[in-house]
Amino acid sequence: MKKFRYTLLFAFAFSLLACEAEIDQYTPQAGDVDFSTYVALGTSLTAGFADNDLYRSAQINSYPNILAGQLSYVGLSGEFRQPLMLDELGFGNRLVLGISAGSLAPVPATGTPDQRNFASIAADGPFHNLGVPGALAAHLLFPGYGTLNPYYGRFASNPAESSIIAEAVALQPSFFSLWVGNNEILGYAVQGGVGTGITPPQEFQAYYSAILQQLVATAKGVVANIPDISSIPFFRTIPYDALALTQTQATMLNAAYAMAPHISFSAGANGFVVEDTAHPAGIRQLQAGELVLLTLPLDRVHNEGWGSSTPIPEQYYLSVDQVNNIQQAVESYNGIITSLAAQFELALVDVNQLLVDGERGIYFDALAFNTEFVTGGVFSLDGVHLSKRGNAIVANAFIEAINLTYRASIPKVAVGQYPGIIFP
Amino acid sequence: MRNPIKITLLLIFLNYSALAGGYQVSLHGQRQAGMGLIGTSLFMDASAAFYNPGALALMPQQISILGGVSGIFSNVTYQMTYPSLYQAQTDNPIGTPFYLYAAAKITDRLVAGIAVNTPFGNGLKWEEGWAGRFLIQEISLRAITIQPTVSFRISDEISAGAGFVYTMGFVEMERTLPVEGVDGEGKVNISGNTANYGFNAGLQYAGRNGLNIGISYRSQIDMAVDDAEAIFSVPLSLSGMFPAENSVAVTLPLPANLDFGLSYQFSRELMLGIALNYVFWDAYQDLTFNFETNTPALTDSSNPREYSNTLIVRAGGEYKVNNSLYLRAGAYYDPSPVNRDYFSPETPSLNTLALSGGFSFLPNSQISIDASLLFLMGMEESVTYSPENFGGTYKSRVLIPGIGISYSL
Numbered sequence: 001m002k003k004f005r006y007t008l009l010f011a012f013a014f015s016l017l018a019c020e021a022e023i024d025q026y027t028p029q030a031g032d033v034d035f036s037t038y039v040a041l042g043t044s045l046t047a048g049f050a051d052n053d054l055y056r057s058a059q060i061n062s063y064p065n066i067l068a069g070q071l072s073y074v075g076l077s078g079e080f081r082q083p084l085m086l087d088e089l090g091f092g093n094r095l096v097l098g099i100s101a102g103s104l105a106p107v108p109a110t111g112t113p114d115q116r117n118f119a120s121i122a123a124d125g126p127f128h129n130l131g132v133p134g135a136l137a138a139h140l141l142f143p144g145y146g147t148l149n150p151y152y153g154r155f156a157s158n159p160a161e162s163s164i165i166a167e168a169v170a171l172q173p174s175f176f177s178l179w180v181g182n183n184e185i186l187g188y189a190v191q192g193g194v195g196t197g198i199t200p201p202q203e204f205q206a207y208y209s210a211i212l213q214q215l216v217a218t219a220k221g222v223v224a225n226i227p228d229i230s231s232i233p234f235f236r237t238i239p240y241d242a243l244a245l246t247q248t249q250a251t252m253l254n255a256a257y258a259m260a261p262h263i264s265f266s267a268g269a270n271g272f273v274v275e276d277t278a279h280p281a282g283i284r285q286l287q288a289g290e291l292v293l294l295t296l297p298l299d300r301v302h303n304e305g306w307g308s309s310t311p312i313p314e315q316y317y318l319s320v321d322q323v324n325n326i327q328q329a330v331e332s333y334n335g336i337i338t339s340l341a342a343q344f345e346l347a348l349v350d351v352n353q354l355l356v357d358g359e360r361g362i363y364f365d366a367l368a369f370n371t372e373f374v375t376g377g378v379f380s381l382d383g384v385h386l387s388k389r390g391n392a393i394v395a396n397a398f399i400e401a402i403n404l405t406y407r408a409s410i411p412k413v414a415v416g417q418y419p420g421i422i423f424p
Numbered sequence: 425m426r427n428p429i430k431i432t433l434l435l436i437f438l439n440y441s442a443l444a445g446g447y448q449v450s451l452h453g454q455r456q457a458g459m460g461l462i463g464t465s466l467f468m469d470a471s472a473a474f475y476n477p478g479a480l481a482l483m484p485q486q487i488s489i490l491g492g493v494s495g496i497f498s499n500v501t502y503q504m505t506y507p508s509l510y511q512a513q514t515d516n517p518i519g520t521p522f523y524l525y526a527a528a529k530i531t532d533r534l535v536a537g538i539a540v541n542t543p544f545g546n547g548l549k550w551e552e553g554w555a556g557r558f559l560i561q562e563i564s565l566r567a568i569t570i571q572p573t574v575s576f577r578i579s580d581e582i583s584a585g586a587g588f589v590y591t592m593g594f595v596e597m598e599r600t601l602p603v604e605g606v607d608g609e610g611k612v613n614i615s616g617n618t619a620n621y622g623f624n625a626g627l628q629y630a631g632r633n634g635l636n637i638g639i640s641y642r643s644q645i646d647m648a649v650d651d652a653e654a655i656f657s658v659p660l661s662l663s664g665m666f667p668a669e670n671s672v673a674v675t676l677p678l679p680a681n682l683d684f685g686l687s688y689q690f691s692r693e694l695m696l697g698i699a700l701n702y703v704f705w706d707a708y709q710d711l712t713f714n715f716e717t718n719t720p721a722l723t724d725s726s727n728p729r730e731y732s733n734t735l736i737v738r739a740g741g742e743y744k745v746n747n748s749l750y751l752r753a754g755a756y757y758d759p760s761p762v763n764r765d766y767f768s769p770e771t772p773s774l775n776t777l778a779l780s781g782g783f784s785f786l787p788n789s790q791i792s793i794d795a796s797l798l799f800l801m802g803m804e805e806s807v808t809y810s811p812e813n814f815g816g817t818y819k820s821r822v823l824i825p826g827i828g829i830s831y832s833l
Binding site for chain 1: 499500501503504506507508509510511513553555556557558559602603604605606609658659660661662802804809811812813814817819820821
């Protein structure tokens, strides 16, 4: 007894000397959900695609993998397996920040990708992150999609026969996430509205509903709507009037376009000259509200007169009508996603609103974020996909939605603890 | 690079506020420390020069010399806002404030003295790579104050005194910049020093019945560093945005204090007292950094602080066991001056409850060995730095053992 008392006294004295300020942590709760088996479905955003490629560290920092890490506090059992690339070069298209023509710009990464990136890793499966770059909602349901899409082909259990949804169902998930619908609109947008059309909303609704019906058989889940594609940096970095002219240049160009009086130049900023098959003259100048794509070859603008003496081809910009098409489609799709989420009693992540907030600028953990290209911190170097910190922000938005809908208390992550964009 | 990377170089001096707010540890005498830092109405030795120049004239000795040092072992824990399991802790270096006082009776009524102390000498160092590193990673402040003082006994019961306060400040801080290169994240290190002066004045009433009342006022001293060195380490491609040789101007007010003390000698053995310290923290409204060279990524910044005045309540006492042993105990409550919405981790100042104890051992009538131990509990509070959305719960613990020696003639 006496000994015990001394021990207690000693412990008290020691705690004083150690002087640790301890704060009790809360115990995360799973709420109404069994999180034991989580499967993620979606597109490149879900796969962890970033910087124009799918590479290992970006996959490790994908929002589903971050989410899975947090779900381990509320019952996720076993490994959340992802079809990881072997290196940081993926299929060899990765961009890194470098110096190009004296200024900071995304440039192709040097090095040769590991050839095993192109080989099947199906033997390492089954995989829980089934996000496939380039996939449409329809593709998730499509048996044999692995023969058409190498990102799926490399991990499909049987590329010629299996479908993404079948792989998901085979895991008998207790919880799923689904973020799809971006590519239906993005495919149209990144081709300047001249290639593939936007998948009609009714078709999207049918595919989306079919996917959910199969998943809800065993699982509860979370779905995310899609952001306004036209507000991502890919379309917002090069201004429509980035043609800066001196008075002399303007005078020369005006003379050259004397036959096209609807085209005129003045000293300062001018709308680019573009091809437009819908215009009677076949060419015109860009107006406010029209968007230039990030893929516009700026060297040709500087060296070959693109946008001034030579009209820019139609695939490099979006007209006002095309922007409207995109925004209307986003609205329709999000209406569908919202009503299906309600119908199937799923949590809904309002990514669209998150991006709107992001445009104004937003702080997370003392870090400033906005939607600007490179410096904004949310988007990766391709201007379309999320950065690692962008994935952490999205993972937190998923957690918030799940907590709200299912009365869970999954812990969020500290955004600043994820890697930023690397400057040379 | 249109987006300026905002360099809100928080608080150069923040450390000061860390000490003087929730950490307010006026370690200017081991005897006072043992009694919850009451001191305004006491005149046991030359340390009155600091606590209340008005009381110095009443010191019992012809000559009093004392010195001492303390060790500040502090720890702050941060828990990110719910729902999160993220925690971080400080790994603070041990602060070692010291004091040195000397005073002598020039005449029966006039005492002259000098006080040298380090009112602000701690450091705050968060664990490497912690989530708040973009606000503060590490900060340290050392201030040394020199105060020549005179004190005059106007009547048998009333005395007054004043001192000229000269304060030298040395500061250094490090913060992580939100830019990352192959070698890791960018950093900025700012260091500089400054000096300024003010005054300390007080009045003392010493009743024959054993009642003592003191009041003193220490003026606000603005610590203005005009040309602190700002060293940036950033990825090469951004070096143009963060000029290598840059300097920054920043001012931090060291607030005025109005102190009131009352003590009563109940018997030969027992003395009890209280003290109230009113700290004019509202002088600290914002912290502004003006860089000599600005770039689109490096703009001047003004950071709201909006501190409020606080009242510290102290109580303590001394018991004389015999001629060679005195025991002391005390406590105080020190509310945080920090605005809940502008709570930055460079100043994790919390409402603090402190307990203290101490003793003096006198091997002979001239020498006294003085020791004290303070334990400070910064109470858990959920706050946020709203301009940059960094919130969470903070809690602190501080243990301060101290030792000193006094010589009386």
